[in-house]
Every structure is written in structure tokens, then in C-alpha cells.
Amino acid sequence: xxxxxxxxGKRLQCLLGATCVLLVFVCYQNMSVLGKGPAIHQIxxxxxxxxxxxxxxxxxxxxxxxxxxxKDKRSMGEIFMAKVETLFPIxxxxxxxxxxxxQIESELSYEAAxxxxxxxxxxxxxxxxxxxxxxxxxxxxxxxxxxxxxxxxPQQQEGVTGDTMQKVVEIPREKLYDFDFxxxxxxxVDRTTTIDSSKLNxxxxxxxxxxxxGGSESPQILIYHTHSQEGYSDSxxxxxxxxxxxxxxxxxxxxxxxxxxxxxxxxxxxxxxxRDNAYSxxxxxxxxxxxxxxxxxxxxxxxxxxxxxxxxxxxxVNGKQMAQVMFFNxxxxxxxxxxxxxxxxxxxxxxxxxxxQMKLAAEEYYPGFTRGIYLKGYRYNLHYCPKSLxxxxxxxxxxxxxxxxxxxxxxDLLHKVLTE
Numbered sequence: 001x002x003x004x005x006x007x008x009g010k011r012l013q014c015l016l017g018a019t020c021v022l023l024v025f026v027c028y029q030n031m032s033v034l035g036k037g038p039a040i041h042q043i044x045x046x047x048x049x050x051x052x053x054x055x056x057x058x059x060x061x062x063x064x065x066x067x068x069x070x071k072d073k074r075s076m077g078e079i080f081m082a083k084v085e086t087l088f089p090i091x092x093x094x095x096x097x098x099x100x101x102x103q104i105e106s107e108l109s110y111e112a113a114x115x116x117x118x119x120x121x122x123x124x125x126x127x128x129x130x131x132x133x134x135x136x137x138x139x140x141x142x143x144x145x146x147x148x149x150x151x152x153x154p155q156q157q158e159g160v161t162g163d164t165m166q167k168v169v170e171i172p173r174e175k176l177y178d179f180d181f182x183x184x185x186x187x188x189v190d191r192t193t194t195i196d197s198s199k200l201n202x203x204x205x206x207x208x209x210x211x212x213x214g215g216s217e218s219p220q221i222l223i224y225h226t227h228s229q230e231g232y233s234d235s236x237x238x239x240x241x242x243x244x245x246x247x248x249x250x251x252x253x254x255x256x257x258x259x260x261x262x263x264x265x266x267x268x269x270x271x272x273x274x275r276d277n278a279y280s281x282x283x284x285x286x287x288x289x290x291x292x293x294x295x296x297x298x299x300x301x302x303x304x305x306x307x308x309x310x311x312x313x314x315x316x317v318n319g320k321q322m323a324q325v326m327f328f329n330x331x332x333x334x335x336x337x338x339x340x341x342x343x344x345x346x347x348x349x350x351x352x353x354x355x356x357q358m359k360l361a362a363e364e365y366y367p368g369f370t371r372g373i374y375l376k377g378y379r380y381n382l383h384y385c386p387k388s389l390x391x392x393x394x395x396x397x398x399x400x401x402x403x404x405x406x407x408x409x410x411x412d413l414l415h416k417v418l419t420e
Contacts, residue, residue, distance in 0.1 A: 167364050176202040186359055188372035193331050195375055199352065206360075208353035210387060210417050216262040218295035221255065221414075223248050223302055224266040226282045226381065227275065230304040232400045240267065247393055247403045248302045254411035261415070264293065279381050286384055298418065299385040303328075304403070305392040313394050314402060315368045322405035323394025325362075326371040327355040330390075334377040345379045350386035357417050358389065365416070366409045387418075 175181050179197040189195060212220055228245050235242040241249075245267050252265040268285050271278040290296055305326060307313065313324040329352055332345045345351070355373050362370040374392075382388040391410070394403050 168367055169364055188374050190376040192334055193377040194335055205353045205356040210354055210357055212297055212418050214295050216260055219262050219264045219293045221261055221263045221298040222296050223252055223300045226278045226301055227271045227303055228269045229271050232398050232403055234399050242400055244302055244304045250404050251407040254407055259415045283381050298387045301390045303392045305395040307395040312397050317366055317409050320405045321402055323398040323402040324371050325406055325410055326374055326392040327358055328374045328390040329355055330376055330379040330382055332379045343379050345383040347383055347386040351382050351388050354387050354389055358413055361413050361416050369409055
């Protein structure tokens, strides 16, 4: 009998307690509706604030003690972020991307390209077509042969045969949907332009197929140089073999001999007399080559960047020192003017997908080999072909051999993205 009374008492206590909690809840809600008191979510906020203050008071002494013991000169914010990176290993991939001051496409040629590629460009192309002058332009501004055989040294031939690299790391695809992660790890946006997630949608970047559709019986890839006079620290002036043209010839030989691809290497010169209008000069020649070779699916404009003389863009792959490579995209959009309707690029989404797939493959197979994809305002003749790629191979501070060595992983990456 006593036990039953005790059980009944406990039940009554529980019931009364629950009733009280319910009454408090109803009262607070009614008071909130009348504007005379806090709602339940305000109570929650109050509790969260108290918990946060308590946690900070508990953590602060330990963190201060750590600073005192190790004489750590870092700020509290830096120490906190270091703790977060330790707790969340995925953040290891978001190490600070090194950015270098770059002279890629001088401001003068940047502005000249926009002026020359506007309404005047369309008029010029029409006049050239009527006058039959495009064929002359295709021979090169300085009269150099359109196709040229450049000798490749035995040292450069190393790596033409053999197995390709296997994947070193696997980047979680779900992370690519975080726009901050994407920009931080894959891109460098020039101050003259802007871009948002609508143009860097991972579904589009990865969804567009870059696979070659045609066979190797006809030309598949075109390699050319808007700035053929760009050389390296030990290049001999006037020697095409020792310039970016020679580097392009080595890339051509790798794609042909190792991977069985049909490649045209165009060595026309467009920056000898007037570098600032090189894109305008190269455009008609490029267009004519594509008309004459409709089987071409990929166009690669191979350059060499310019950086501060104290900067060395070097990575090591398979024990070889090689120049770092950077992919480049023109967005036909500037901060000042917005979308450039007079310089449209109908293939912008394809261009962005191509460079991104190359960069992603590089990060997984050759970490550290490539710099961030550089985004700038105009279009740089990338509007003639969907699979257009502008590549910067090292800078003036790299040696020619470092640039040559870089063609081996670049050829492998092209093969992976275009065929596998």
C-alpha cells in the first residue's frame, strides 16, 4: 500500500512539473504576441549566449597558457583557426594558394585587344575575306613558315614512352559546390573582372565533355603562339628553338609520338612588329586554319608569363625541376563595363570547363604543378573554338629546360582530359 502511494506521488509530481513547464511556455508566447515579453526563441538565444560566454571563459586561460609556454606570437584568431584545421582534416586541402604578381598580358595589350576586337574587328575580317588577304596573314606577319620542324634534344625526348602517372590525391567532388572553396583553390581573379557561382557551376564545369570526337586520321589539335617571341632566362634571342615556340614543338612531339594524337603546330609570328595588337593579327590566321582543317577540336595558345625577377615558378615532378603552368580564361566581362556585348564569346562556358577539368586533373595527378586559373576581362581569341585553352608555361625567370620538362605532365593531362 505504501509503495503504491509513493508511485502515485511521483506520478503526480511529474504531471505537475510538466503542467508548470507548459504554462510557462504558453505565458511567454502570449507575452511575446502582446509585445510584453520574450518568445521561446529569445530564451534559446539567451541560453546560447550564456553557453558561448562560459565556453570562452573556460578556453581563454588554456589558450593564454599555451601562448605563454610556447612564446607563440600568433594572434588569438590565428591560434583558433589552427585548432579548427587540426579538428577538420578536409581543411588541409585549403592551404593558402601562393599568388604571384603577374604581368600576363600587359595593360596596353589588354586595352588594345578590346579596341581591336570590337566592331572594327568584324569590319576588318569582312574586308580581308573580300580582298583575299587572310591566306597571306596565315603565313605569319614576319613571313615565317606556318609549320616548322624544331629539333628536340635526346634529353627532352626522355619520358616520351612509358606509363602515365597515377592519381596522387582525390579531391571530394562535393567540396566543389562550395564557391569559396572553389575560388580559393582553383582560381585567381584579376582586379579588372568579377565572376560568381552562376558561371562556375560544378555541374556545368564537370558536365561538359571534353572528349575528342574524331579519329587521329585528321588534325585534332592546333597549337599556336600569339606571342612567339617570349623566351626564358637562358634563351638565345632570335632562336625559335629556345623560345616558347620550341616548347610548343616539344609538346607537339609528345602528343604525337606518345599519345598518338594528330597535332598541327602553327609557328606564325604575330608580335614581332606590334606586340600590342598580336591578338588582332593572330585572329584571322587562326580562323583560316580552322576553316581549312574543320576536324580540329582543340586550340591551344601557348605563352610564357612575366613575373618579378625574384620569383621562381618551379615544381618537381618525377624528380625533374619544371616550370609551373597556369591556365588562363578571358571572361568578356569587366568590373567597369560589365558584360562586353561587343566582344562576345559564345564558347565561354566550354572554355571555363576545359581549363577547370585540366586544373582538377593536375591537382589530383600532379599536385603543385599548376598555378590557379587566371581570370581576366576580355576574350583573347578564345571565342573561335569551344575547346580553347590559353596556357602560360613558367615565366622569364625559368630556364628553357624547366619549360621543356613541364610539357611532359601537360601532355599527359591533355591526354587524360581529351581521351580517357
